[in-house]
Amino acid sequence: MNEILKDIRKMAVFAVVAREGSFTGAAQSLGLGKSIVSEHVSQLELELGVQLLKRSTRRLSLTEAGTACLHHCEQVLEEAEAVRAVVQQL
Numbered sequence: 528m529n530e531i532l533k534d535i536r537k538m539a540v541f542a543v544v545a546r547e548g549s550f551t552g553a554a555q556s557l558g559l560g561k562s563i564v565s566e567h568v569s570q571l572e573l574e575l576g577v578q579l580l581k582r583s584t585r586r587l588s589l590t591e592a593g594t595a596c597l598h599h600c601e602q603v604l605e606e607a608e609a610v611r612a613v614v615q616q617l
């Protein structure tokens with residue numbers, strides 16, 4: 528179970544990086560250091576065995592695998608938010 532929680536955290540960080548379009552923006556949004564954000568994304572890529580982001584000095588863009596991964600990561604996060612909302616209403 529602990530590994531799943533770590534995976535979800537990495538997915539959440541990846542989703543924020545993709546939305547923000549930068550590691551710096553994601554780090555600021557998440558209140559984390561840029562190196563931590565980068566490490567989470569790198570670990571997720573390593574564990575999945577695919578490159579999720581094309582990195583250049585000027586910008587980030589999603590690879591085909593990154594686009595597919597982002598879609599599913601966003602679904603996981605939406606479900607987590609839905610659980611919280613439902614339980615808080617009870």
